[in-house]
Amino acid sequence: MQAPHFWFNDRNKPGLKARLLSPLGALYARATARRVRQTGLQLNIPxxxxxxxxxxxxxxxxxxxxxxxxxxxxxxSPHIVSRGYGGTLSGPVKVVEGQHTARDVGDEPLLLSAFAPTWVSKSRADGGKSAQAAGAxxxxxxxxxxxxxxxxxxxxxxxxxxxxxxxxxxxxxxxxxxxxxxxxxxxxxxxxxxxxxxxxxxxxxxxxxxxxxxxxxxxxPLQTGMNFEGLRVLAFAGIGHPEKFFSTLRAMRADIQRAEGLSDHQPLTETLIKRLETEANLLGAQLVTTEKDAVRLPDAFRQKVLTVPVRLxxxxxxxxxxxxxxxxxxxxx
CATH class of the missing domain: 3.40.50 (Rossmann fold)
Known part of the structure; x- marks a missing residue:
């Protein structure tokens, strides 16, 4: 699901929907304020x-x-601690590439585990203790x-x-x-x-x-040696704002035949990817997605989809x- 358009109106001129929903927003804000006032576990490391x-x-x-x-x-020697959004494991567990899937630990921890030891834990405190004990x-x-x-x-x-x-x-x-x-x-x-x-x-x-x-x-975009200029692509992305990925591809001068925005963290089922593959074949286009989406791809499609990693x-x-x-x-x- 994409963010409602009215969320991004001028902050000085909130629309009617925003004004009507503001009392619920105030309740949400108060609940958050109560939560963050609690004192958390302090570790010996930053x-x-x-x-x-x-x-x-x-x-x-x-x-x-x-x-x-x-x-x-x-x-x-940094370690990462993540809640593991969308994953089934409650942890704390250290993410092991090849052993865990995005379904187990979530897509972001699986991606991050390629850069540093990554711990998934529904309790951030327990995850932090595990990381510290493991040498972070x-x-x-x-x-x-x-x-x-x-x-x-x-x-x-x-x-x-x-x-x-x-x-x-x-x-x-x-x-x-x-x-x-x-x-x-x-x-x-x-x-x-x-x-x-x-x-x-x-x-x-x-x-x-x-x-x-x-x-x-x-x-x-990370330079991978792949030239996207003029390449006919069917792009798909299940991130917070898929249009940012599509804009990146346009800046790389890719020829976007179709762009499909998915919900953030949406499971990439074989049925969904097979449909996209069929449409790409009809368009004479290459499937391409984000680095975060790529870790959720079914194994059978890993070699069929190009990835565009980006770095800050x-x-x-x-x-x-x-x-x-x-x-x-x-x-x-």
Whole structure:
């Protein structure tokens, strides 16, 4: 299911639906506020949360990968702790590629496990304890900004620069898990992801809410040697905002014959992929999808679908490095 259009209207002019749903949004916000007031388990190693205020689709997974690689380049041994959205295992369990599937642990942890040891646990606290016991010297908490069970030493709020915080309203009146002001009071860094024009507009619209150091970045296709220019493709994506993937393909000058947006984390059944394969054959097109979707593909289709991985490029790591140095000093590491 795609996000309702009215979620992304001008925040200063909320539409009728948003206004009618605002009382329910206020109840949702109060429930979140009560939850985050709880005290979480504090570990002996730093915990960096990569989360958001919006409900999905902001770029958390590319951000987690970028942070992991940045820490590894400094000689650190980060582990990832994730709830494992959509997975059947409650954990804590260490994700093992080839042994676990997306159905077991969720697509994001399966993808992240290729970059660092990854733990799936419905209890973030238990996952954190397992990671620490296994030798992690720093933890990346995948999502969980509104989950209080594990104390966070550094919280990064990730936002799509083009969409911003939508109409500024809380679910179901808007796309937010909590009010922007409330969330930003707990954040240590804000990361907006998007083009230069989107970044400029984001700052113009939301400048009064940017109360932390502001990082800016963009997603770039990873160079794999595959030339997409002029390639006829049938593209599909089951991510928060599929249109971002389709825009990436257009920027790579792929010839998109059809673009099918699926629900976030939607299971890629053999029936669904077979249908897409049949349509692609009729169009003389190549099936192509995102890196996150690729881990959910049935084994029989892995070699038939091209993947376009993207990586986050930050303009400047200085604010992150300063915050990291501060928490490492606090932990006496």
């Amino acid at each position: 915990v960096i949360c990569v989360g958001n205020i919006n409900a999905g689709g902001t770029g958390k997974t590319p951000t987690a990968i970028a942070v992991i690689q940045h820490l590894q380049a400094q000689g650190m 010297d720093i933890i990346i908490l995948d999502d969980g900004f509104q989950n209080p069970s594990l104390h966070k030493d550094l919280s990064i709020v990730v936002v799509d620069a083009a969409k911003g915080f939508g109409n500024g309203r809380v679910i179901p009146a808007g796309p937010l898990r909590e009010p922007v002001k409330t969330g930003m009071q707990r954040a240590d860094l804000l990361l907006s992801i998007g083009s230069n024009s989107a970044q400029k507009n984001f700052v113009e619209v939301w400048s009064d809410h940017i109360t932390t150091p502001h990082l800016k970045g963009s997603l770039r 490029e930050l303009e400047d790591w200085a604010a992150f490095n300063a915050s990291l140095g501060h928490i490492l000093n606090q932990k006496h590491m």
